[in-house]
Amino acid sequence: MTAALTIARMQLAIALRSPMAWLTAAGFLVLEGVSFASLVAVLADPRRPAPIGAVLEGHFGGTLLSWAIQLTVLAALAARAAEDRRSGQWEALVAAPVSEGAALAGTWLGALALYAILWLPTVLYVVALAIWSPGSAAIDAGPVLAGYLGELVLGGAALALAIAAGAAVRQPMVATVAGFAVLMAWLVVGELPALVPELVRDHPTVVDALDRFAPRPIAGRLARGEVRAADLLWLVGLAASALAAATALVGAGRRRRSRVGLAAYRALLALVAVGLGAVLVERAVPAWDLTRAGRNHLSSGSRTALAALADQSTPLVATVIRPGAAIYDPLYDEAERVLALMARAQPRLRVERWDPTRDPVATSAVAAAAVIDERELVRGGAVILARGPRRRAVSLLDLAEFGRDQLSAGAFTSLRVEQALARAIADLGDDTPRTICVTVGHGELGLDDRGWAAVAARLADDAIAMEVVDDHGLDPVPTGCAAVAILGARRELSDDAQLAIGRYLEAGGHVLVALSGREDERGVLPGSGVDQVLELRGLAAPPAWVVDPAAAVELPLGFRVVDGYADHPITIGFRDRRVTIWQRARPIVGDGGALVWTSAAAYASRDQTGLDRLELTAPIAIAATVERGGSRLVVVSGAEAIGVDPAVRGQGTDLLAARALAWLVGRTPEVAVPPKDGDQLRLVMTAGERRALAAVVIVGLPLVVVALLAAIARRRRRR
Numbered sequence: 001m002t003a004a005l006t007i008a009r010m011q012l013a014i015a016l017r018s019p020m021a022w023l024t025a026a027g028f029l030v031l032e033g034v035s036f037a038s039l040v041a042v043l044a045d046p047r048r049p050a051p052i053g054a055v056l057e058g059h060f061g062g063t064l065l066s067w068a069i070q071l072t073v074l075a076a077l078a079a080r081a082a083e084d085r086r087s088g089q090w091e092a093l094v095a096a097p098v099s100e101g102a103a104l105a106g107t108w109l110g111a112l113a114l115y116a117i118l119w120l121p122t123v124l125y126v127v128a129l130a131i132w133s134p135g136s137a138a139i140d141a142g143p144v145l146a147g148y149l150g151e152l153v154l155g156g157a158a159l160a161l162a163i164a165a166g167a168a169v170r171q172p173m174v175a176t177v178a179g180f181a182v183l184m185a186w187l188v189v190g191e192l193p194a195l196v197p198e199l200v201r202d203h204p205t206v207v208d209a210l211d212r213f214a215p216r217p218i219a220g221r222l223a224r225g226e227v228r229a230a231d232l233l234w235l236v237g238l239a240a241s242a243l244a245a246a247t248a249l250v251g252a253g254r255r256r257r258s259r260v261g262l263a264a265y266r267a268l269l270a271l272v273a274v275g276l277g278a279v280l281v282e283r284a285v286p287a288w289d290l291t292r293a294g295r296n297h298l299s300s301g302s303r304t305a306l307a308a309l310a311d312q313s314t315p316l317v318a319t320v321i322r323p324g325a326a327i328y329d330p331l332y333d334e335a336e337r338v339l340a341l342m343a344r345a346q347p348r349l350r351v352e353r354w355d356p357t358r359d360p361v362a363t364s365a366v367a368a369a370a371v372i373d374e375r376e377l378v379r380g381g382a383v384i385l386a387r388g389p390r391r392r393a394v395s396l397l398d399l400a401e402f403g404r405d406q407l408s409a410g411a412f413t414s415l416r417v418e419q420a421l422a423r424a425i426a427d428l429g430d431d432t433p434r435t436i437c438v439t440v441g442h443g444e445l446g447l448d449d450r451g452w453a454a455v456a457a458r459l460a461d462d463a464i465a466m467e468v469v470d471d472h473g474l475d476p477v478p479t480g481c482a483a484v485a486i487l488g489a490r491r492e493l494s495d496d497a498q499l500a501i502g503r504y505l506e507a508g509g510h511v512l513v514a515l516s517g518r519e520d521e522r523g524v525l526p527g528s529g530v531d532q533v534l535e536l537r538g539l540a541a542p543p544a545w546v547v548d549p550a551a552a553v554e555l556p557l558g559f560r561v562v563d564g565y566a567d568h569p570i571t572i573g574f575r576d577r578r579v580t581i582w583q584r585a586r587p588i589v590g591d592g593g594a595l596v597w598t599s600a601a602a603y604a605s606r607d608q609t610g611l612d613r614l615e616l617t618a619p620i621a622i623a624a625t626v627e628r629g630g631s632r633l634v635v636v637s638g639a640e641a642i643g644v645d646p647a648v649r650g651q652g653t654d655l656l657a658a659r660a661l662a663w664l665v666g667r668t669p670e671v672a673v674p675p676k677d678g679d680q681l682r683l684v685m686t687a688g689e690r691r692a693l694a695a696v697v698i699v700g701l702p703l704v705v706v707a708l709l710a711a712i713a714r715r716r717r718r719r
Helices: 002-016 019-043 057-061 064-078 080-087 089-095 100-132 141-165 172-190 197-202 204-213 215-223 229-249 257-284 300-307 326-345 360-370 374-380 417-428 450-461 495-506 531-536 653-664 687-718
Strands: 316-321 349-354 382-387 390-395 400-404 410-415 434-439 464-469 483-487 510-514 545-547 558-561 580-583 593-597 603-605 621-628 631-636
Touching: 002 100, 019 057, 019 064, 019 100, 019 687, 057 141, 057 215, 064 100, 064 141, 064 172, 100 141, 100 229, 100 687, 141 172, 141 215, 141 229, 172 204, 172 215, 204 215, 204 229, 204 257, 215 229, 229 257, 300 326, 300 417, 316 326, 316 417, 326 349, 326 410, 326 417, 374 382, 374 390, 382 417, 390 417, 450 464, 450 653, 483 653, 495 510, 495 531, 495 631, 510 531, 510 653, 531 631, 580 653, 593 631, 631 653
Parallel strands: 316 349, 434 464, 434 483, 483 510, 510 631
Antiparallel strands: 316 382, 382 390, 400 410, 545 603, 558 580, 593 621, 621 631
């Protein structure tokens, strides 16, 4: 080891005095400067949201072109061993009491030290980001440190591979070409999933292996602050195996071919053993997450939701429909990253991609099934999760909140990617059959009504059945009823039936009441059918209609609701995302919590002319809920208009009613997943400052470093 360190210091000293090393350093820093200047242009552009992940993630990850140039630099550094053999330096080393393995290890350490020195000036990039970032912004140091660690470890493995590739030759140029060819092969093989999409679909095991062992995926993980022990083991083992192979190959011509072949074979076996060991370590040792927000590991709520899929026979398929607007690409990149984490944790989850522009006919069907407007699906994208006939849509506005950043530019103010996906997965993972008992005999709407038939169909896909019961069947409420629904009753239920429902609620039962909005034969609006039950829960439904002139639609007593939704499991995904159309809605007053309400311009009227108004303060609740002692009561308006939504196809009150019934029977689970925001750093820079910084990092910094190296070399020569 001492001999290797001595040789490493000697090699580094020789390299620092070499003009070729100076040119290599200059070219490397120019390349890194161009990459950083491109990143600065993005971070300082107010027209697009700031990148979501770690601030230097894209810089460390690089492009194929930047990787190719970087590998050229590594191959040139590794060719030092061939230069030693050409000049006779190698023979002088091995003639001394130094083994070939120690000599190669020293050469490798010297090249690695020089590579680390090349990266050292780029620390000024982080300083520049800190200078031009707003005062309230903070750079997450964990991913930055992990990114530099990745460059060092990946560089060490690449140098060892390049040294092995050129170990048998004496010409530095040939060694450089051979090393570059091997490194490019390592890089390109890892890019096959992107170059051959069929590979992802037909051979997921191969894709998984490439993701484990290829350089760019490893660099990407480290750059975002995800440090896997398996990655480090693989890279260290790859470097050791490559150096062992180089030790065998460097003796070609002086040893028997059989001995050289045996040594190379042993190095190959060692490499296979390291790869298998990395797979085992990955399964046994969780990744270290160096981010502040915990972006690289799944929260306990997500893991619980995924664990429920293990016993399911039907797999869960997540289809990512990317948006037509490129501005949302970072958000869907994050969605695919989180889905990849979930797929690694639960093999029953399969992730696919689908382009809606290639099949407009299928797009309409998907949009309708997912209850998303077709235009929203194409422009904003979505993630559709399906298990058998059941499906849930996670749309653009479910994935993030949008607002303004420190520069008043558009930004993702809060990321809810994992939270939204985990909630949908938990919902789809529950297959326990449940029954909702629907009352009949009091003028209620039937389940064959077009609106409630749509609700029943949605619930049936989720293994929730709706069965009818009469008054006799309610005293007492059957134990098999997970909830009771009264759908637009036009006459009061009997006192005994209402008492039975009251006792059912007191015992922790769940009830939905849909209010009729049509007059009886006398021209009078009927009650709720269970007025006594509502009164005991502090609610009432006055005989009046709600009129909202500010949101009126071309329907009798119709209006739309856009943002009048509570923060409640029933209405998650509705506020500012889905429009519901309400017709002949009735006001709901009392102590309950409002679920849906009108605009501030609405009023309640006993007649359709609006002359006989009630003294109610807007906004007016048109759906409400009361939770008490474990029981749940939901009241919604406009029973006859459930699902009637001609203004906005695919977005109706039938979805909200289905969500309400699913919540009553426990099918809208709460998943504890906190928002996980990245750096999302925005730089406060003028166009002139951006140009000046680009000139410094692309031209100024390389010149300064070369001049410094030249000055050090001149001073050492004088000594």
